[in-house]
Amino acid sequence: MAHYLPILSSFILVFSFLPLLNKIRKNRSVSGLSLLMMTFGLAQSLYFITYNMYFERYYIALPFIVTGALSGLILYFFSRYNAAKRERVQLITMLGFSLLPFSLLLNSSLDTATVLSALTYVGLVMSSVRVMPQTYKTLRTGNVSNLSARYFSLQFIAGICGLVVELTTAAPSTAHLLMFIMLLLTNAVQFGCMQYYRMRPAMA
Numbered sequence: 001m002a003h004y005l006p007i008l009s010s011f012i013l014v015f016s017f018l019p020l021l022n023k024i025r026k027n028r029s030v031s032g033l034s035l036l037m038m039t040f041g042l043a044q045s046l047y048f049i050t051y052n053m054y055f056e057r058y059y060i061a062l063p064f065i066v067t068g069a070l071s072g073l074i075l076y077f078f079s080r081y082n083a084a085k086r087e088r089v090q091l092i093t094m095l096g097f098s099l100l101p102f103s104l105l106l107n108s109s110l111d112t113a114t115v116l117s118a119l120t121y122v123g124l125v126m127s128s129v130r131v132m133p134q135t136y137k138t139l140r141t142g143n144v145s146n147l148s149a150r151y152f153s154l155q156f157i158a159g160i161c162g163l164v165v166e167l168t169t170a171a172p173s174t175a176h177l178l179m180f181i182m183l184l185l186t187n188a189v190q191f192g193c194m195q196y197y198r199m200r201p202a203m204a
Contacts, residue, residue: 009063009161016154017070023146024074028081032143034134035078035091040126041071043098047123048176050102051116060169063162098126120173127179131186138193142200149198152191159183 024030045068052061075095079088101122104115131152138144163180166172 005161005165006059006062009158009165010066012154012158012161013063013066013070016148016151016158017074019148020146020151021070021073021077023148024077024081027146029146030074030078030082032137032141032146033074034137035075036094036133037130038071038074038078039091039094039098040130040133042068042075043095044123044126044130044179045071046099046102047119047126048179051120051123051173054112054116057169060165063158120176124176124179124182128182128186131183131190135186135190135193138190138197142197144194144197147194149191149194152187152194156184156187156191159187 020033024033045064048064049061049068052058052064075091079091101119104110104119105112107115134147138147159180163177163184166176166180
């Protein structure tokens with residue numbers, strides 16, 4: 001069962017991104033979407049992919065590969081549709097800063113396994129706060145035009161799958177467990193915010 005859940009989670013993640021990507025492509029805009037959320041999504045995926053591939057947890061790495069690739073695609077749409085030269089530089093700077101801890105792997109005096117285990121906690125922090133910039137932007141602007149409720153609800157379901165898989169492994173990672181718990185909480189809050197702003201005109 002634990003071997004099939006990551007595959008199921010990967011399909012859920014793909015389907016969560018499809019309505020979001022469709023809106024962005026159709027509107028040719030990422031307005032309302034937090035690019036910091038997507039930047040952290042790409043960065044934290046790379047941290048967890050590296051960790052799981054090194055420790056040969058290949059099937060657990062699969063959902064992170066999907067998430068990282070699709071987050072990167074949204075950042076590409078941003079650079080194509082919305083970004084001026086200054087904003088592209090800011091995006092590259094954000095990505096570079098997010099991935100800077102990888103430079104620790106260049107230090108031959110440090111044990112690779114220990115460094116990668118520490119880097120998963122960097123990924124944990126990014127994953128824990130990833131949706132928060134989106135919630136802040138939604139609360140500040142009330143703009144949900146390019147957001148998809150299915151994205152956040154399906155991300156929630158994928159998080160449940162990931163949590164179950166991690167709990168059934170022989171040596172569960174504390175960083176992974178906390179990440180999935182925070183993923184569930186932050187996506188639930190963001191989904192609630194979106195529903196509020198979509199219902200508010202009818203309530204007025």
